[in-house]
């Protein structure tokens with residue numbers, strides 16, 4: 001886990017027995033008839049789906065449909081009002097050491113004056129920050145995480161001195177430094193230009209390919225992610241669903257989801273993209 005917020009004590013939804021080891025063959029997520037109420041209002045319900053380990057999955061839906069709430073349920077930060085949730089074989093919150101989290105407002109949450117290397121270190125030893133010396137092995141792990149996101153040269157710079165794309169790399173390094181099995185990112189492409197969007201998506205694809213890490217990413221625009229996606233959790237008409245990519249890239253579904261006519265374009269070169277028409 002990479003943020004103090006995400007490391008908060010889990011709520012206690014009905015779920016799988018805590019302490020069950022996260023075996024490689026358990027699904028990343030199992031939702032069974034899950035619903036969530038916030039402030040007395042049902043956000044979404046009837047969530048019944050399975051997300052396999054090693055997959056890249058988008059979380060999509062219109063503004064306010066409950067995407068961030070979905071992530072908070074998975075992290076054990078929001079209790080469910082019905083159904084059961086299992087995350088890597090555990091109750092939500094119980095297996096958070098296996099989850100890396102990049103919040104939507106990473107920059108706002110992190111102290112701007114902190115150096116990139118120390119921000120990544122927080123993802124590894126945040127729970128005992130300043131309590132004990134950092135070991136050589138932990139320092140090496142931090143350098144590896146920085147290198148794997150192409151941020152070695154940024155290590156000594158303060159977050160306030162980095163561009164949005166550079167900060168997003170540091171945020172991802174912080175999320176993966178503890179070698180999690182599931183990485184959750186809340187709108188990591190928001191406010192990035194097209195080149196940085198492409199680079200971050202390629203980086204997520206590489207983390208998924210090389211380490212088999214399951215990736216869950218909230219996105220408003222599926223286009224930059226299409227090459228890497230296996231499927232999507234979509235929030236539609238107050239219900240949570242999951243479908244493989246072939247099921248999600250459907251003009252009627254996407255038009256209904258976004259409340260505007262969406263056309264799926266396939267080029268003779270085999271490329272695919274969506275546009276509002």
Ligand SMILES: Nc1ncnc2c1ncn2[C@@H]1O[C@H](COP(=O)(O)OP(=O)(O)OP(=O)(O)O)[C@@H](O)[C@H]1O
Pocket residue numbers: 038039043061062063064065066067068069070
């Ligand atoms: N703590 C809370 N108490 C009451 N209602 C809340 C709380 N947090 C969120 N909500 C409401 O729950 C709904 C879902 O919010 P959420 O942030 O999950 O949506 P979202 O799909 O991530 O939105 P966006 O795309 O705009 O970021 C919204 O109507 C929001 O106002």
